[in-house]
Amino acid sequence: MTAETTWTAITPTDNVPPREGRAVRIGNLEIAIFNINGRFLTIENACPHKGGPLCDGITSGTTVVCPLHGQRFDLETGAPVLASQATCLATFPTRVDEGLILVDLTNPRKIVP
Amino acid sequence: MKQQLVVIGNGMAGVACVEQILKFQHNYEITIFGDETHVNYNRIMLSMVLSGEKAAEDIVLNDIDWYQSNNIRARLGVRIGGIDCAGRSVIDETGHFTPYDKLILATGSSAFVPPIPGVNNQNVHVFRTLDDTRALLDKSYPGCKAVVIGGGLLGLEAARGLQVRGCEVTVVHLMDTLMERQLDPTGGAYLTRKMENLGVRVLLSRQTKAILGNGKVEGVEFAGGGVLDADLVVIAAGIRPNAELARKANLEVNRGVIVDDFMVTSDPDILAVGECTEHRGQTFGLVAPLYDQGRVLAAAVTGNPTAGFKATTPAAKLKIMGVDIFSAGSMDEKEPGVEVVRYEDPSIGIYKRLLVKENRLHGVILVGDATDEQTYKDWLKDGTDLTALRRQILFPPTNGDPGLEVADMPDSHTICGCNGVRKGDIVQAIHEHSITNMTQLKQRTRASSSCGTCAGTCEKLLRAVATDFQQETRTTICNCLPFSYEQLKGIVKTQQLKSVEEVLHVYGNRKGCEVCKPALSYMLDVLWCGGHEEDRSARFINDRVHANIQNDGTFSVVPRMRGGVTSPAELRRIAEVAEKYHVPMVKVTGSQRLDLLGVKKADLPGIWKDLGMPSGQAYTKGVRMVKTCVGSTFCRFGTQDSISTGIELERRLENLFTPHKYKMAVVGCPRNCAEATVKDLGFIGQDGSWQVVVGGAAGKSVRKADLLITVETTEQALEASDLFFQYYRENANYLERTYDFVERLGIEKIRKETVYATEIGKRELLERLARSKELSKDAWLDGEEPVNPTQFVQIQPMEVFATR
Numbered sequence: 001m002t003a004e005t006t007w008t009a010i011t012p013t014d015n016v017p018p019r020e021g022r023a024v025r026i027g028n029l030e031i032a033i034f035n036i037n038g039r040f041l042t043i044e045n046a047c048p049h050k051g052g053p054l055c056d057g058i059t060s061g062t063t064v065v066c067p068l069h070g071q072r073f074d075l076e077t078g079a080p081v082l083a084s085q086a087t088c089l090a091t092f093p094t095r096v097d098e099g100l101i102l103v104d105l106t107n108p109r110k111i112v113p
Numbered sequence: 114m115k116q117q118l119v120v121i122g123n124g125m126a127g128v129a130c131v132e133q134i135l136k137f138q139h140n141y142e143i144t145i146f147g148d149e150t151h152v153n154y155n156r157i158m159l160s161m162v163l164s165g166e167k168a169a170e171d172i173v174l175n176d177i178d179w180y181q182s183n184n185i186r187a188r189l190g191v192r193i194g195g196i197d198c199a200g201r202s203v204i205d206e207t208g209h210f211t212p213y214d215k216l217i218l219a220t221g222s223s224a225f226v227p228p229i230p231g232v233n234n235q236n237v238h239v240f241r242t243l244d245d246t247r248a249l250l251d252k253s254y255p256g257c258k259a260v261v262i263g264g265g266l267l268g269l270e271a272a273r274g275l276q277v278r279g280c281e282v283t284v285v286h287l288m289d290t291l292m293e294r295q296l297d298p299t300g301g302a303y304l305t306r307k308m309e310n311l312g313v314r315v316l317l318s319r320q321t322k323a324i325l326g327n328g329k330v331e332g333v334e335f336a337g338g339g340v341l342d343a344d345l346v347v348i349a350a351g352i353r354p355n356a357e358l359a360r361k362a363n364l365e366v367n368r369g370v371i372v373d374d375f376m377v378t379s380d381p382d383i384l385a386v387g388e389c390t391e392h393r394g395q396t397f398g399l400v401a402p403l404y405d406q407g408r409v410l411a412a413a414v415t416g417n418p419t420a421g422f423k424a425t426t427p428a429a430k431l432k433i434m435g436v437d438i439f440s441a442g443s444m445d446e447k448e449p450g451v452e453v454v455r456y457e458d459p460s461i462g463i464y465k466r467l468l469v470k471e472n473r474l475h476g477v478i479l480v481g482d483a484t485d486e487q488t489y490k491d492w493l494k495d496g497t498d499l500t501a502l503r504r505q506i507l508f509p510p511t512n513g514d515p516g517l518e519v520a521d522m523p524d525s526h527t528i529c530g531c532n533g534v535r536k537g538d539i540v541q542a543i544h545e546h547s548i549t550n551m552t553q554l555k556q557r558t559r560a561s562s563s564c565g566t567c568a569g570t571c572e573k574l575l576r577a578v579a580t581d582f583q584q585e586t587r588t589t590i591c592n593c594l595p596f597s598y599e600q601l602k603g604i605v606k607t608q609q610l611k612s613v614e615e616v617l618h619v620y621g622n623r624k625g626c627e628v629c630k631p632a633l634s635y636m637l638d639v640l641w642c643g644g645h646e647e648d649r650s651a652r653f654i655n656d657r658v659h660a661n662i663q664n665d666g667t668f669s670v671v672p673r674m675r676g677g678v679t680s681p682a683e684l685r686r687i688a689e690v691a692e693k694y695h696v697p698m699v700k701v702t703g704s705q706r707l708d709l710l711g712v713k714k715a716d717l718p719g720i721w722k723d724l725g726m727p728s729g730q731a732y733t734k735g736v737r738m739v740k741t742c743v744g745s746t747f748c749r750f751g752t753q754d755s756i757s758t759g760i761e762l763e764r765r766l767e768n769l770f771t772p773h774k775y776k777m778a779v780v781g782c783p784r785n786c787a788e789a790t791v792k793d794l795g796f797i798g799q800d801g802s803w804q805v806v807v808g809g810a811a812g813k814s815v816r817k818a819d820l821l822i823t824v825e826t827t828e829q830a831l832e833a834s835d836l837f838f839q840y841y842r843e844n845a846n847y848l849e850r851t852y853d854f855v856e857r858l859g860i861e862k863i864r865k866e867t868v869y870a871t872e873i874g875k876r877e878l879l880e881r882l883a884r885s886k887e888l889s890k891d892a893w894l895d896g897e898e899p900v901n902p903t904q905f906v907q908i909q910p911m912e913v914f915a916t917r
Contacts, residue, residue, distance in 0.1 A: 010910050017650060024908045051666070056666070
């Protein structure tokens, strides 16, 4: 884990519509950025169940539902909503500056269940 | 010779009392005077009429037929001006005398209007009757500044009702705790927060000094300074018994008309019931004890013995969706010998406070979670010894035997407090009328038909007793919205809600989920015939990008090929597209079309453009296809032109959405080569006629379609199809296939309301279908004009992230 924080400018906020997610590929990493009514949250895009694209899921507050088989994840923590799914996803610190979404890709957070 | 029984007051208490009298043998001719012009309605539900959850006709308790069939003379809109006790008659305002042998006063109560200046301004209302409610509905509008004076049960319900109508509502309360007669300060604070979360502003410890305005209300002024602007003011500052008539007749009156344990006033021929009464120094404002009074009075006036009326523990419940408040028993935690047991969780807004005295429940307050309400009610009423349960009293155990709870109740146990229905009454009714479901139970016994909190117990009892119990399907969409699909449709209509977010914000948990969001999207689309505010975030991914998501996150593309008929040019374009975009698989589907599988989201707009064909809607709950046989065009057995009819059928309905997928087929003869009998809708050609069949299936379920009607011309067949199609769209639950829908409603009912409907009924269905069709469009046009810049385009990061 790096001590410094490096913010990477991803895209203008307008590119992620309210209550939807969008995938962004950076090298080998694919993240999904969500716009929860003006608050932007970033999570790993691939569902640990069968690799479904979480960016295409329906959101329920700060939860996203995988479009393939309905697994649910908390976008703030990356934790599965049902304890029966063991795997957590990494989340990335995200902020908005002058209309741009900035993500700190150097500091993924993952809670250990 | 019949005796004359006159009832003054046509409200809940008076009429319920008459219902009880009818149960006994009696020798009365009954006349009921009511100063409102309405039949008896459920006053408790007025707040639901205000909020739009119910219509005025939904809260009628006794319709005009009830009065007629029970030989009761209803004199509605007639106010009684005086009672001549010596001459035993009442005189109405027109000067007409009506003699009585027994007189029942059920005059109820009126809203208390504090003596402050300005209450006569326009747009200052009380909230007590159906007419008051109608006036409030008439005066309120989105953005209207409404002030509700009084933070008790009624005031809060009125506030929520107005807020749902779009008003900016402030509740002004004299005391420092909302509902201080039912809640302690902590419970009140939880309630305040809940109201504010719903969007209702709360001002406590404010005494209203004056209502401002010059003819029309402009604001409210508080003692000690401060003014609040207002376009509408509702006064909900309590009620006062209507005892004026009794006072003028020299009956004994204090705050209310004084009655003994048998509801007899100081004149032995005059009895009284309801909110106008005062019994042992107590007056009444909640309905349950008034039904007890009615039962006692009914027995007394028909010469039957009872133990007399005993006021029971008052229980109060706030009827605001999402704000569970229940309070019963004593409130006083300083009473000697009382122990306080408390639980609170501020983050989820739950607060419980129990008062326990001598190991028995003495009082209860529940905020945010009233699931155990019934258990606590029972403990209070029965004086249950809680010694063994002390560790669990905040979370009472549910037992494993669902029948045990009801088996444990004596027949005299009151299950429905609102309508005074006891266990014994329900058991008897179940047997006498062979009741099998809750709807019948409500109709026969009224149990759970008012506030509905005893529905769970009623259902348990029904399950335990009825030989042929039928579970009624729960139609609540999900936990985000506490309404059935039907109720919600009514609300969305009356409230003119046009977006999913609006519905969720006002009536739901503000979040929604993958179950309710698509269902609401569909509901809005059908209700407004396509004129709703489309919200793609509430749609499943398939409906955001108009393609079917596959197990690897790619999509499948199925262009429309009407009637399964294609051309060399189309086939050539499909082949070129498949090569150009490296489509991994091209497959013939079961629907006589071609499927391009494994397409990347970003390639969708390009593929659609190159194909030059409209969307086949293979990804959505909508019109899929019309499968056809060759028919009279080439087939030597064909009797009807199935191909051109199929193409026309598909054109008429394509691009429209349905509760679940909708597949059709047209066959030119009864050999049924395109399997029309296992489709949602099929036309089966015969010599000189078409059979129109509906509700078939050959998927998860297999079902042979029912005959809707046989018609002579293709035009008639198409009209029958239009009627059924629109009827299904409007009446099926979301995700209900036609085969379930037809079985649920029955084909006879469907025929009556479609092909056999009145001309007006048919025309209305067809007009709504035409409006929807007019607003519909080929979804693939989004490819050229995306709804947002990244609908299909993959976002490329602006900076390249360099790993060190």
